[in-house]
Every structure is written in structure tokens, then in C-alpha cells.
Amino acid sequence: MTAKTDQLLIVVSVLEGRHFPKRPRLSLVVQASFDGEQLATDPVEHREQPQFSTELAWELDRKTLHQHRLQRTPIKLQCFTLDPVSQKQENVGYIVLDLRSVQEVRQDPRWYPLLSSKYTKQKPALLIRMMLENDSRTSQPSPERFKAKKAPPRPGSLSGSVPVPDPLQAQLVPEQGYHQVGPADVCRDMFVLSVTVAFTTNLEQLVPSTKKLSSEDSGFFFYYSLLGNDITSEPFQNLLRPDFEPERASVRIRSSKQVLQVFLSQQPALQVHLCCGNHSLGSAEVPLSVLAAASVFVDVKPATVEGAFTLQPLRRTKLPDLPADLQPTVGVAITLRREEGPLQPSEEKSSPAAPRLPDPPPAEQDPPDSSAHRPADLPPGPPALPQSHTESAAESLLEEVHKEPTGASDDEAPLLHQPETTSSSISVSAPKVSIPSSAHHYCFSLDLRSLGKFSLPQPISAMLRYSYPFFGSAAPIMTNPPVELQRNTQVNLPQSFCAFDFAALPHQLQDTFLRVPLLVELWHRGSSSRDQLIGRASILLSHLLSSSRSRTVGPSGEQSWKQTHQDQIPVVHLQRSTEKVAELSYEATLEDLGFIRPKQVVVSESSQRDVPACPQPSAHPAAPLSTRDTPEYRAALELELWKEEQEDQFDDQLKQRELRHMQALAEEWKKRDAEREALVRKKELEFSLLEDKLQKTLSDLETREKHLAEAQLQTQRLQRQLQSEHELTQKELQEAGRRLQRESDHRVELERDKVRLMEEERARLLQQITDAEARYKHLEREFQKYREEQNHRPEIRLQAELNLLTLEKVELERKLESSTKSKLHYKQQWGRALKELARFKQREQENAAARLKRQEAELEAMKLRYLATEEKEAVRQDRQELDDIRNQLNRLKKQEDRLGPAPSDPAPSSNLNESSEEHLSRLLEERDTLLRTGVYTHEDRIIRELNTQIQEVLRDRNL
Template sequence: MASKTEQLLIVVSVLEGRHFPKSPRLSLVVQASFDGEQLATDPVEHREQPQFSTELAWELDRRTLHQHRLQRTPIKLQCFAIDSVSKKKEMVGYIVLDLRSVQEVKQEPRWYSLLSSKYTKQRPALLLSMVLENDTKPSGPSPDRSKASKAPPRQGSPTELLPDKLEAKLVPDQGYHQVGPADDCADMFVLSVTVAFATKLEQLVPSTMKLSAEGSEFFFYYSLLGNDITSEPFHNLLSPDFEPERASLRIRSSKAVLHTFLSQQPSLQVHLCCGTHFLGSTDVSLSALSAVSMDLENKPATVEGVFVLQPPKCSKHTVPALPADLQPTVGVAVTLRREDVPSQSLGKSEGGGPQADIVCPSVPPTSVTPSAEQRPCSSSPGRKPPDSSAPPAPPLSPPSSHTESEAESLLEELQRRKEKAGMAAADLEVPVQLHTQSESAAEGGASSVSVSAPKVAIPSSAHHYCFSLDLRSLGKLSLTHPIIATLRYSYQFFGSAAPIMTNPPVELHRNMEVSLPRSYCAFDFAALPQQLQDTFLRVPLVVEVWHRDSSSRDQLIGRASIQLSHLLRAERSRFLASTGEQGWRQTHHDRIAVFKAHCPSEKVAELSYVVTLQDLGLIKATEVVVSESSQNEPERATQQPSHPAAPTPAAAPVAPRDTLEYRTALELELWKEEQEDLFDDQLRKKELSHMRALAEEWRRRDREREALVKKKEMEYNLLEEQLQKTLSNLERREKQLAEAELETQRLQKELRAEHDLAQRELQEASRRLQEECSHRVTLERDKVRLMEEERARLLQQIADGESRCKQLEKEFQVYREQQNIRPEFRLQSEINLLTLEKVELERKLESTTKSKLHYKQQWGRALKELARFKQREQENAMNRLKKQQAELEAMRRRYLATEEKDVVRQDRQELEDIRNELNRLKQQDDRLGPRPFLPQLLVPVLVTALTST
């Protein structure tokens, strides 16, 4: 059990990063703050994967930790980019860590994405790990920090169970987006975006763009949580006359979860479009809205301002550096409020004009039900947003939308007609599901009444595609128990989020294979070829295998990913469509593994499938409008003239002008003349209105041309200034070049003269060296000739000497043989041997004598040293005796007696050793011969001396 004074350490390990752009001039630093104390890592290189490898620790006790957990004190990590030259520090992003998730058990590191990152192209992330450690160093008791036992983590807080990336899920039947868990997040909020005004938009128009072309309507476009929204089109670029529009959507969440969700969202991009052209955009940060969204109970949170529009990076048109009063701007306001809080002040900040509310549709944008001649273009809400460097293409035509008042009146009219005519509810629903031919019934698919009439814009280059998927069989089950298998999948790119399921379920046993009945499904949709290819290469089709049990809930067995990129690489074949046109067909069949849901590396079964993609060519429809099926055409007023009853046949005959036919014909002629006059009057009014419109359009285009001319004049002035600066730089560089050329010519002359002089010197030196070499060669030849003569002479002398040496050797051999025969020679050799032995014996005698003297000296030194030792011992004994008490006198004498006996015994032992040594030396002398060494008289003397001592 931990003691009450136990100290803890909160350790945050900053390991590495990813998705950072490479910048040699900058360095990265992570600064962490907790409870008012800040720690920072060492600067590292600003590259794609920086390596920090740093641990940051804070010391506290258990009670303080418990208090911080109750107060939800965060650990905030801020990442800064520091310029190595100017030392300027700029924040890249931040991360907020929850202290309640820190445990004493070491956990695996996790990737945390930076919030409010300035790098919008790729979201940078840091690899972090947190652990709670015991502080082992001794520390004194702190008066304000007492310790408590480890408390278990509290349950029920929705922020503890949130995923790393929150998503807004659409609930079609309720008309709102759900953010966070549905059980804990039940508050309703309204998120509104208002595009109020715009100024100086003519600065964004390229000089190559023709404003007089048809369809040159300008409008603003942005995407709010997957809903594409455009403003009302306007024609006057100098003074845009569009009314402020507010687009609102409902979000069901809690305040804390919504705050986290907004901090994770990227910036809202507002684009200025002209027909199919993209002119400029600006970013409105939604993370700033999360910073002011704490007090939503009393007032709404608003982020508004005037934002500068920037041209696209991929465009060749660049806006020159303009003063602040000439920059193109747009006024945008983003508001977040509770649904029960009135939005009275929302319309005051966007200008004094009226506002039109756009209600975002409650279903994601999908394709409408196609007719026999038209195929719609399906949008793909599940696709990844495009890169910020290449902004997404705006819709080809601005979709029309109703205001809230028009929506309410339309709903009331539809309800009245439904009650009056007794129509079914399904007749009033707008068909929004994708046209799908399937053998199995799809789940979900509930549609809702849409009060807007969005247009599905279809590009002229879109193709009509038909995708079919046939799940053939399922087999090789690795589970020990059989399952009742049902396959389920969905692919939002085809225009429907409703899942497709195989029906009826099939029973699958271990190591067997079963076919899947009624598993064929075909999708008709329209898309661009590049869009189709990018989606198939990036997004796989995931098929889920479910086990249906009547006694329990459905259980997910595993998932299989069908890579649609294999279909794009399949062989293409031609076929004749039902319309008579030729198309292309690609087919791919394969067997893939079904991996376990909780363990992606464990295989549980195999799935056999066949996919087919048919390209039916370019689509004919260019626009499909989703409208209510119950909306009736305008009624045409018809008039039927009333006539008096015809006279009876018995009446008298009347004049031809008084007959009913004549009067009817007369009234018809009068009515025709009246209609002709009315028609002529209408034509004159239309002509007048058209002339006025043409004159107004001419004046408007004239003003636009004047603005463009002024803009081009400003650009030309800037270019002229740049050209003058360039000319002056060229003149200066030309003068410098002329001076450099003269200097180069002078240096060339000097180098040429130096080269000539050096060449002449080299020639003279070469001539002298050649003469010297020829003279040396002559001398060497003479020397060689003399040496050859000397060599011949010496060889002759060597031959003569060798012959004389052989002759002498023969004579010496004969002489030796003669001398060996004589007796004197033998005696002389014996004498020499005896002489050598004598010398050797004398040498041994001399060495023995020297060793005898040496031993005498050693024995004397040993005796002196022994006497000196005994004297010193006696003196020490006397000193010890003087220091002892009188009562120990008897013990002292006994001790001295014992000590003397030991000394005598030791001396006797030494004498015995000396006697043994002398005997050994004597025996050695006997073996070596008679040599005088330590006479016998010396031994008893030494023994007597040692005994006496």
C-alpha cells in the first residue's frame, strides 16, 4: 500500500511527428503547459518526420492529481516553428490531452493530430504517450499536497469515450446531424453561415475572360458539412446586388463535444465562381468559433469579418500587390446558437438589407430517380475532400432554393392537397434514392420531404455507367461453429447510403462452400471518368459478413475489401446497349479473404465475387431538378361563351345576321381583333423592356470594361515600373560587363606575354639540357668501355687465383696427413687438453673462494641483525613491563619466560636449519672435489656463538 507522502510524476513522451512540410530554415519546438508550469523540448529539424524523443514530467502527489482530475485540468501541447535567422516563433498547432486518461500502466503511443494547424494541405500529427510513474527520489512532506489512494476512472463522461476524429452523421428522418454519442449528446444547436456582401471583385477577373459570354453569372459557393450551398447569382461585378443569405443546419450534440468537433474541422472555404470558372476563395476558420462557443445558453457565438479573396494557385492570373482599399473582399459571418435561443441579433451584423434563409436539405446529395431517357449524376458524399492547393470545382450551375417562408407555404399547400385529394404519404415524398436493380431488398432508404428544389448539375463530359456486383459463394470457414451468414455492403459513390444485403441468409459450416442466392445488384449512375478512376483507386468496397441468430443480436463475423482498382485494369470488350449505342464492358472475378472484425490479420472465410463495369457513353441529360411529384401545372383559364337557347323549329325564319352562328362568328372575330391588339401591346411592352434591359446591360458592361481598363492600366503601370527598374539594372550590368571585358582583354595580353616568355625560357632550358645529356651519354659510354676492359682483366685474375688456391689446398692436405702420422703431434694435442682442464679448474677454484667470502659476509650480517632484533625486543618488553601494574608482575614473568622459551626454540630451529644447510653444502663440495670452503673449525664456533646469544 502506497504511503501518504507518495510523490508521482506525470510523464508525457513526445516521440516523433509526421506530415510536416520540409523547411530547412525553420526548427520545431513542442511546448507543454500544465497547472501553470511550462516545459519545452529541444529544437529539431523542420522536416516531414521530425524526431523529438523527449520526455516532459510534472511532479505532484495523489491528492493534487485527484483534484486536477475532478477539475478536468488539461495538458496543452503547442507546436511552434522557429525561424533560425530572425528567431521569430510561429504556432503550427496545438493538442489538448485529457489528464483523466493517464494511468500507471504504460500504454502504447498514439498519434494526435494538431488542431488549428496552419498546414492545411496535410494534417500534421505527433506521436505521444502518457504514463503515471512513482517518484523514487526522497522529498520532504508538503503541507498542501497530501496523498490519496489511486481512484478508478469515472464513468459516464461522454468526452472520455470520444474517437480521435468526430464526424457529423446525418439523420434523414429527423432532419439534423448527430455529433457524438446519441445517448449523451441530446442538445440541439443551429449552425448558420451568412455571405453578406462583397467588394472589388473585378480585381479577380482575368483579362482573358469574356464577360459578355452566355452564362457569365457570378455566385459564391461553399460546402457546409457535406452540403453544397451557393448564393443567388448576380451580374454586376462592380457593385454586387445579391441579398445576404443565411444557410442553417441543425446539429444534435452537447456543448463540450461540439466544441471539440468544431476545433477539429478545417477552415470553411468560400469560393467566387463565374459559370464553370473558379475566380478566387478565402478561408474562414471554424476553430475560432469553438473558442467563443462557451456561453451558448445566453447568447449565440459569432465569428464575422471581411476576408480577402485570393486567386487559385493553379491559375495563371495573379493579383498584383494592391493597397488595402483595392483588395477583393467578402463579408462572411458564422453563427452557432442553441435552437431555443432566439437569433434576433443575427441579421444586424450582415448589413441592413433583408436576408433569405437557406435550409440545408436533410438528406445527403444523391442522384434522383432516372427516367427512360435521362440518367442523373450521383454525388459522392463519402469522398475525401480535394487538396487545398487545387480547390474543388464549383457546381456548374447555382442550385435554386426556397426561403423559409416559401418552404412553410409549400408544406402547407402540399398538406392541404394531400388531405383534399386523399393522396398517400409516399406520393408526396421526393424520390432521392439511386436507381438500383437488386435481387435483395435494401435496408433503410427512408426519405424525407425536402422543402428546397436542388438541381443536380451534370457536366457535358459525364459518362453513364452501370456497375454490377454478384457475390457468388462463401466458403472455407475457419470457425468451429456454423453460422447463418448474411452479407452487407454499401458504396456511397453510387449515390445511395442505404446498405445492400443478401437475402435469404445461408447456413455455412466449417470447411464447406455455399452459394449466395439473390446476391446480384446493379447501380446506374453518371460521373466523370477521372472521378470514377480516382474513387475506385482510393476507396475499396467493404463487404461485411454477419451471423444472424434468432436468440441473440446479429454478430459481425468479418470484413472483406474488394479492390475496385483491379476492375479498371481488366480487359475491355465492346457490347451493344439497348439504346443501339456501343459501350465498353470490363469484368473481374476473384476470391478474397474475409478477415476477422477484431483481428484484421486472422482469416475466417473466403468470398467469391464477380464485378462488371459498363460504360454506356456520354450522358444526354444536363440537369435534373428534384421537385414534388404532387406539384400541378398552372391552370389554364378557358372561357366558354354563354348563348341564349336556340329558337324552336316552329319559329319563323330569321335573317342570316340574326342567327346564332353569325353572332358567334362575329364575337369570335371581335375577340380575335381584341387579342391581336393585346398581343401587339404586349409585344411593344416586351420590346421596350428588352431595349431597356439591353441599354442597362450595355451600361453595366461598359462600366465593367472601364473597371477592367483601369485595372489593366494599374497593372501596366506596375509592369512599366518593373520594366524601368529592369532596364536600369540592365544598363548597370552592361557597364559592368564592358569594364569586365576591358579588364579581361588586359589580362589576356599579360597572360599572352607571360606565356611567350615562359615558352622561350623552356626552349632554352630544353636545349641546354639536351647538350648536357649528350655529353653525359658520351662520358658514360667511355666509362662502360673502361669497365668492360677492367672486368675482363679481373676475371682473368680470378681464374688464375682459383687455380693457385686449388693447388695450395692439395699441398696442405698432403702436409696434414704427414703430420698426423708423427707421435709428437698426438702428445701436443694431449698437452693442450690438459692445459684447458687446468684453466677450467683454476677458474672454478677462484669462483668458490669468492663465494666462500660472500657467505661469510652474509652470515655476519645475519648474526648482527639477529642481535639487533633481540635487543630491540628486550627494550620493548621493558617498556611494556614498566607500564603494567604491580599485580600483573607474576604474569609478566611467566610471559617473559614463555617468550624466552619461544626465542630459544626459534634459535634452535634456525641453528638446525643452518646445520642442515652446511651439511648440504658439504655434500655438494664432496661431489665437486676438494675445495676449501668453511673449515670444520668454523662450525663449532658458530654454534657456540649462537647458543651463547
């Protein structure tokens, strides 16, 4: 376990882009912002696939990282276009990265599309990788902090001197129990590569809600392949509460540190699958390249890659977006260490050879049956334990191996395969074999008959390869020699029959056959290049268990059960699992030969003579009879001779029947071969016609593609032309709008100036009205004073005063006429102002309509007030004149009354009464008229003055 540093680096690698338009005049820049800090890439050429190749990093500690993940702080990338001449930037789009998905392992880069992109038709995207790195600068001494590391050796060379194959391969050395990586004469150091599956979290997220989270039959288990060895963990039954012990699988590697680094850097990521039966629910990838980088100091301490890796479901299912604490994970640790001490010859383990394919039979012989390759008895020890077993399983097997056969019981854990050696550092002697008494002797045979329906265009030299460690060996079994496989042809596979004898418990056999399929790989053996894996077929051995069983009798009379299954399965492509490459025809047979029986030990006669005879009850026993002379022996001998005779006759009958069947099969084969040849010729003719038709169709398609390309170019040209016209029209409209806006603003300013002048004129007129009212009050006071003085002047001055009043009357009439003319003049000005306002309202736009309405309403109110003021002034002047006349008349009347009535002139009195009546009626009519208009009330000054005058007239009449 490597210690984790507290200081981290968030590294965002901006690699490249795609689907960008080509704009040679501009450059592209990606700016990243996180936690208030901004970083940017160097400007690159604006083309279809811009190459950034820039890493942006931020420093922080683990506590701050945890807080940012809780707050879901994003990393925002903004893409800008940069004009190198004007240095103008334009935002093209942005990308938001989730900080919670960043892990401390190297992940594959992903394509992120630009959001709110300016280029909506082409949908540009950026290739980005995110990861967390330990900031090792804090733990290194300051003088060597910036010391460059030594570059790893180039692929294909060892320290620049010894050539090694490229790519490197791990070759199994079964006699020594290790894998050889690199040249054996140079790479002599021993290493141990261990994989530990420690814990799991949230596995239930991988199973849809419609399925159960527990498995009653085969359970759930983890599966991965380590250097070609398939490894499975102990099964557990419930995903909600996975109960399994951490298991470690180790392999020994003989190599050197430099070559091993190159080998690990070339290896793909280790895929750990969560399986249920034959199905994978999800897989996690653990990169081995990180282990290669960490193995620089493997001489000092072991190199380790560990962590909780997210389990991703299969392609056909989609895992919903879940927070980081709900993601299904598996805890995996991969450790590379140097093995303690050199490899001694006494510690080297030996392994029996893997099952070999039978020798090819002669051309005239019949195909061999399963008994031709089955050993007569079980070997002293079954094949060695395959490398796929974990170390915990190896330790339990080692304990079983060291037990005496007499100590074995049915309650002990049965051994599926008995190994000679259980791990790379343990050797076990072969004679110590412990097999449970309930184990059965099984024989499994597999006949890979033919390959057909090949879909690839180039012919290949086909060779099949498979291995099934359950049968006792992990060594691969291959068909030899390779056969030429062409498109849409079928070929028979030579030397493709192989049989395996092994011992196992029935429930172990069923569990393994139901859970682990037999994978057959299709390889192409090149004459000048290395072998190439074409596809893989999966043989489900569970079909063999569900097939019908038949009883067979062996040569010695023992009974056995036999099950046979024939099928045709597809060989699928490695990368594209839905693509079918070829079709494999096979036949699998399983024979249950019953319980394992110990071998009978034949004791020779010489040894029997040494055995003392049984004591007799009599004191003088008689000499014992010979065994051959007893009647039981003779009867048994005759019975055995009769059995042998019957068996010979039965064998002769079987051979004759077999000969007849083979002749019938040969005739039927010839007949069907002729039919197949006729069918092939017919199909060839049909295929030639279809090929001609296809060629014609292809030529038509090429012509159509040319037309479509020309039409597309024409469409693009028209589109660019329309775009330019649209931009020109848009600019013209914007310029016209700005010009109209300026004209409207100028007109509004002119109208505002006119309104301001009219407001000033209105204020001036109001000031004149105020001044006139002040003069009126002043004259009223003077008149009141004059009136009081007149009351005390003698009568002789009345005539002069009357003349003066007459002159004043004339002056007032002149003023009244002048006021009337002024009123008419003001009315004309007001009309002109209304006309000007009407024209202004007509020229105004919609945005000034409401304001003009308010101004018109204010002007209308001002007009009413002005008219009311003018009318009030005219009425006041008229009333003043009338009051003056009435007062003069009243004074004259009083004077006449004091002087006495003139007998010769009674008419003036009646005339005065009539004028007072008219004056009173006129005052009443004026007051009522003003009140009916609604503009004046009884509280207004003019109404109060009219009431006062009416009361005075009434009072004068009463006098």
C-alpha cells in the first residue's frame, strides 16, 4: 500500500477537437476556470480538428477537494475564437465538468459537446481527460524537486542494447511455474504480480428493479483474466449484503525491471467483471500503465495501484446519473513486488503436460471414437491446478494434498482437481493424492467438427484454441494444422477431437458447467506475421447437462451414463459483439463412469505361500486343499471362459454392424456430396448474377453521389450567398433604424422646446393676470377711499365728479374693448397653438403617443382655466362698470331725494327703478349661469361678490 499525499493536482487535459468549421484567419483558445482561478491553452489553428494537447492543473489538498465535491463546484471550459490582428475574442461555446467524477487513476478521454455553441449545424466537441495526481513535490527534497526522471525504455529495446519483441508476450513455463517476459538469457529476476478484490459498494445499482437482488442457484462472483488465466472469486448470494472474504490471486513473472515496465505499459486495463451465471452485470477497468509508472522503485518497495473503481454496466443498459456516493464500485489492489530469494532448482514445480490432441488418423480409417483417447485408469495425480486459482484456494488444496488418504471423509471440502503444486513457491509430491469417496470419474470429449459461413472478405488460416481449467489444466488446446477458411465456405477441422478424464463431485460439475462457459477462440496463423485473434465462440456446457442420458456398459461390465449434445454456434467479433464472423459446429459428450474405485492389488502365489494358514479348531489339522482343485474355482474358471467367448462373439457382431454402418454412411456421404456440389454450382451462378447487379447498383450509387456532391456544393454556395445578403440587409435595416431614431429624437427635442416656450408664455400671462388683479384691488381700495370722501364733499362738486366718472367710464369702455380685442387675439393664438399641437401629434411616433396625450390634456385644462380667467376678468370689469354706474345713480338719487323732488321731472326716478330692476335681474342671471356651468361654487370669490351686489341692490330697493 502506497501512502497517499495530502497535496493533489486536478489535471484537465484538453487534447483535440472535432466538427469545427475551417476559419484560417482565426485561432482557437480554451479557457478553464475553477475556484476563481483561470487557465488557458495556447492559440491553435481554427480548423476541423484543432490539436490543443495542453494540460491545465490546479493545486489543492484533500480536504478542500472534499468540500468542492460536496458543493458541486464545476470546472467550466470556455472556447473562444481569437483574431490575431485585432485581438478580438468571441465566445464559441462552453463545457461544464463535474468534479465528483475525477478519480486518482488514469481514465480514457471523453468527447464533450460544446453547449450554447455558435456553430449549431456542425456540433463541435472537445476531447478531454480529467484525473487527480499526487503532488509529489511536497515530499521530495528541495534540491532535487525539479530533477527530471529517466525516460522509460523505448518499445522494442532493452536499455538500448538488447532487442526485445514488440509487443512483449508472457510465455508460460509450466515446468518452472512462472511466466517468462523478455529474453530468458537476460531477464532473470523473479517478480510476483498480485490482484486483490477487497470490497464492494452499491452493487444493487447494476440490477434493474424488475429482477431479484439475490441468486439462489449460482450466486454472484467477480471474474477477471490475469495473463491469460481466468480467475473467479468465491460466489456470494446477495448484492445488498455481499459476504465474501478478500481474495488475492498471484502469478510469478521472470523478467527484468525495465522489460517489465514496458510490458505493463503495453497491457490493456485489467477488467474486473461482476457476473451472475454466464452474464456480466458490469465491469471496472484498472489501468496497468499506472502500475508500470509506479514500478520504478520496485527494488525498494512494492508498486501498488489501488482504489474503488466504478462498475460500468453493459452497452445495452444505461446506468442513471447517480451521485458519487451511490455509484457501484469494487475495491481492487494490484501489487508488483520482487520475489524474495532466487529461484532454486529444488523449489521449481513440475506440471504434467496438458491434454494433447490425438495423432491424425490415416485417410482410409474411420474417425476415432472417444474411447480411443481415454486412458485406461486414472493417472496417479490429476492435472496440475491451473493458474486461475487464487492463493486462498491453493492453500486449502495444499492442506488436502498433505492429508493421508485414510483421513479423507465426505465432510471435508472435495477437490475439483488435485494439483501437484498449488502455487509458484510450493512443491507437492505426486503420490499423495486425496480424492473424496463420493467423487465420480468423468470423461468429457469435445469434437470441433467444422467452420462455415465465414463473413470476412480475406481468407485466413483458421486455427481453434480453447482451455478449460476445470478439466485439470490451463494449457491451451489447439487444432493443428491450420485450415484455409474463405468467405461463405465450410471446412472440416482436422485433429479437433480431445477427451479429458477427471474426478469431481456431481454438484461441482453442475455448478461449473452452469456458470463457466467454454470459450473457443478463432485465430489466424500468418506465415510471416504473428497470430491474430479473429473472434470468439462461447459453448454453453449447461446444454450438455440438460440433454438426454443413455446407459452404456463397459468392457468389464461396469455401467455408465452418457450425454451428448450437438449444436452450431456463432463466432462473434471481439470489438463488435453483435457481428457474426463465422459459425462453428461441434459435438460434446459427457460420460459419468461412476464412483472412483481403488485399484485391485493382485498378490502372487509366492507371496501367498508366505502367508500362514488359518488355525484349525482341532489339535491335529489336516493339510489344506489346493485352491485350483476346489469345485468353486473350476466353476468360476468355466464361467470366465464362457464370458470371454461371448465377448469375442459380441465384438465380432459389433465390428460387422460397424462395417455395414460405415458403408451406408459412405454411400450417403457420396450422395449428399453430389447434391452439395450441384447446390454450390447453382449458388455460384446466383451469386455471379447478384454480383453483376451489385456492380451496376454501385455504379449508380457513385453517379448519385457525384450529383449529390455537386448539389451540396451548389446548396452551400447559395447558402453563403443568402447569408451575405441577409447580413447586408440586416446592416441596412439597422442603419435605417438608427437614422429614424435620430430624426425622431430631434423632432421630439423641437416639440419640447415649443412646449417649453408655450409654458413660459403661459407663465407670463398668468403673471399679467396677477398684476391686473393687484391693480384691480388697488383701484378698488382707492375707489372705496374716494367713495368715503365723496360722502363728505359738498353737493356742488357732484357735477365735476360726474364728469370725471363719465371720463372714467369712457376710459373703462375703451379698456373693455381693448380687453375684448386682447381676448380675441389670445383665442387666435390659442387656435394656432392647438393646430401646431395637432400637427406635432400627427408626426410623433408610437413611443411618444402617451406623453402627447397627457400634454394635450394639460393644455386643454389650461385652456379652460384661461377662458375662465378671461371670462372672469370681463365679468368683473362689466360688473365694476355697472357698480360704478349704479353707485353714481344711487348717489344722484340720494342727492335728489335730499334736495327734493323736481315736480317737472318725474321720469328719472322711474327710469332709475327700472335700471335697478334690470341690474338685479342681470346679476341673478349671471350668478345662476356661473353656478350652472359647474366650474364655480358658492365659495368662489366671484359668486360671493355677485351675492354681495345682489344684497346691496335689494337693500337699496328697500330704502
